[in-house]
Amino acid sequence: MSAVPPAPDLLSRAASRWPQRSAVVFSGGALSFKELERRACAAALAVAEWTDASWVGLVPRRTWPTIVLLLALMRAGRTVCLLSPRWPPAARQRAAQQVDAEMPILDDTAADALGRTAPMSGAALSESSALPCKAGAKAGAIVFTSGTTAGPKAALLSAGNLFYSAFGALHRVRLDAGDRWLLSLPIYHVAGLGVVWRCMCAGAATVLPIPEASLGELMPRFACTHASMVPTQLTRVLNNEGDVGPSHLKAIQVGGAGVPLDLLRQARSRGYPVCTTYGLTESASQMTALGPDAPSALLATSGRILPYREMRIAEDGEILIRGSVRFQGYIEDGRLLRPFDAEGWFATGDVGHMDAFGNLHVEYRKDNMFISGGENIAPEAIERALRAIRGVERAIVVPVSDRDFGARPLAFVAGTDDWVRISRELEKELPRFMIPSLRRWPPGLARTRAKAIRGMLKAMIRAENAAGGSTGI
Numbered sequence: 001m002s003a004v005p006p007a008p009d010l011l012s013r014a015a016s017r018w019p020q021r022s023a024v025v026f027s028g029g030a031l032s033f034k035e036l037e038r039r040a041c042a043a044a045l046a047v048a049e050w051t052d053a054s055w056v057g058l059v060p061r062r063t064w065p066t067i068v069l070l071l072a073l074m075r076a077g078r079t080v081c082l083l084s085p086r087w088p089p090a091a092r093q094r095a096a097q098q099v100d101a102e103m104p105i106l107d108d109t110a111a112d113a114l115g116r117t118a119p120m121s122g123a124a125l126s127e128s129s130a131l132p133c134k135a136g137a138k139a140g141a142i143v144f145t146s147g148t149t150a151g152p153k154a155a156l157l158s159a160g161n162l163f164y165s166a167f168g169a170l171h172r173v174r175l176d177a178g179d180r181w182l183l184s185l186p187i188y189h190v191a192g193l194g195v196v197w198r199c200m201c202a203g204a205a206t207v208l209p210i211p212e213a214s215l216g217e218l219m220p221r222f223a224c225t226h227a228s229m230v231p232t233q234l235t236r237v238l239n240n241e242g243d244v245g246p247s248h249l250k251a252i253q254v255g256g257a258g259v260p261l262d263l264l265r266q267a268r269s270r271g272y273p274v275c276t277t278y279g280l281t282e283s284a285s286q287m288t289a290l291g292p293d294a295p296s297a298l299l300a301t302s303g304r305i306l307p308y309r310e311m312r313i314a315e316d317g318e319i320l321i322r323g324s325v326r327f328q329g330y331i332e333d334g335r336l337l338r339p340f341d342a343e344g345w346f347a348t349g350d351v352g353h354m355d356a357f358g359n360l361h362v363e364y365r366k367d368n369m370f371i372s373g374g375e376n377i378a379p380e381a382i383e384r385a386l387r388a389i390r391g392v393e394r395a396i397v398v399p400v401s402d403r404d405f406g407a408r409p410l411a412f413v414a415g416t417d418d419w420v421r422i423s424r425e426l427e428k429e430l431p432r433f434m435i436p437s438l439r440r441w442p443p444g445l446a447r448t449r450a451k452a453i454r455g456m457l458k459a460m461i462r463a464e465n466a467a468g469g470s471t472g473i
Contacts (some may be wrong), residue, residue, distance in 0.1 A: 067115075225251075287321055372433055391418065
């Protein structure tokens with residue numbers, strides 16, 4: 001790998017090039033790039049007075065003071081450990097201790113107060129070369145991977161990882177100064193964090209959502225040109241909105257889970273410029289992407305690799321990555337663990353292949369595969385077949401113990417309970433050993449990423465087995 005140039009100070013660059021353009025847009029107002037820089041520098045000084053800790057925990061919410069504080073912490077040379085506000089306090093504390101037992105954590109009240117620090121004046125800003133707000137290149141972020149039964153891992157991303165991820169992503173999906181990207185994903189996920197960095201790269205505005213408003217309402221209300229969504233969000237938009245997508249939209253990137261091809265085609269037919277991506281926390285967001293103008297036939301792929309990334313497929317089909325976006329390693333008990341081979345490759349755990357045109361096809365997770373009667377079963381293949389059936393809204397497949405076969409697939413299905421019709425449709429697409437038992441989607445199951453849901457369902461099955469319950473239809 002060739003040497004990587006240092007990442008620029010994105011906020012100062014944006015404030016110099018587009019001082020009066022909106023950087024953050026929210027209900028009732030906006031911050032320009034110049035004001036955002038002044039506020040971030042002032043808050044960086046306040047952070048330096050508050051603590052000298054190198055790592056600081058932050059529970060980020062999608063508000064403008066949080067954006068200010070996030071940038072301030074990194075400009076003050078701190079590594080920001082992003083803790084999900086959806087976790088209960090005890091879970092947040094456990095995650096923080098996994099990184100550093102002594103790490104200070106900014107709760108909502110402290111974070112809001114620091115983020116609202118009065119902005120630094122222009123004169124003070126021009127004389128601040130020796131202040132901590134110029135130390136951002138040493139900073140980074142710790143982002144937790146989505147939870148599994150083994151628990152989330154704390155992935156360390158450098159400032160350079162975040163910059164090259166954002167800068168490279170803009171080679172596939174154009175983002176111009178003055179455009180507006182709806183922050184429809186949380187900042188504690190790397191995909192949401194990436195939106196903020198892409199907008200700073202391009203001079204575009206990060207649009208903060210209003211909790212009570214739907215995404216379909218927000219996009220025209222704030223004249224959004226771009227959005228990032230998981231499949232569930234796109235489904236809601238298509239179910240709740242009119243027949244044709246807003247004319248000002250330039251791109252909607254969809255990822256985060258297996259995306260039903262019919263859903264993407266439906267969105268395209270109604271004027272929504274959807275395109276697919278593949279990425280992971282360990283790559284600071286996207287590795288590959290499809291452009292919004294790509295032919296609809298390519299929607300079944302995750303697109304081609306982006307600049308500043310390297311990817312290869314191992315002999316067993318596993319996707320390996322490295323490059324300027326590859327994370328630094330996992331933090332565990334204050335130590336940095338670097339799970340890379342001698343050449344710097346990281347094994348993602350995903351299995352896929354590249355077609356003749358360089359488009360990535362992601363097939364399944366290695367750790368999801370199980371053996372049933374001597375046959376390998378990838379749950380994702382069954383899930384794709386299920387989601388193609390009319391009426392099926394969501395489907396997750398997990399293995400259950402079986403006396404004769406060792407394990408059998410069990411599918412949890414939302415949207416319909418016409419099990420006879422579903423089984424008949426599956427028999428047209430899948431071999432008999434892959435036809436699952438079927439159960440209704442559990443009421444109240446959290447809407448989160450497929451990896452976390454899979455872990456919850458496995459835990460539920462274990463609990464039922466321990467209590468002597470049934471896992472059948």
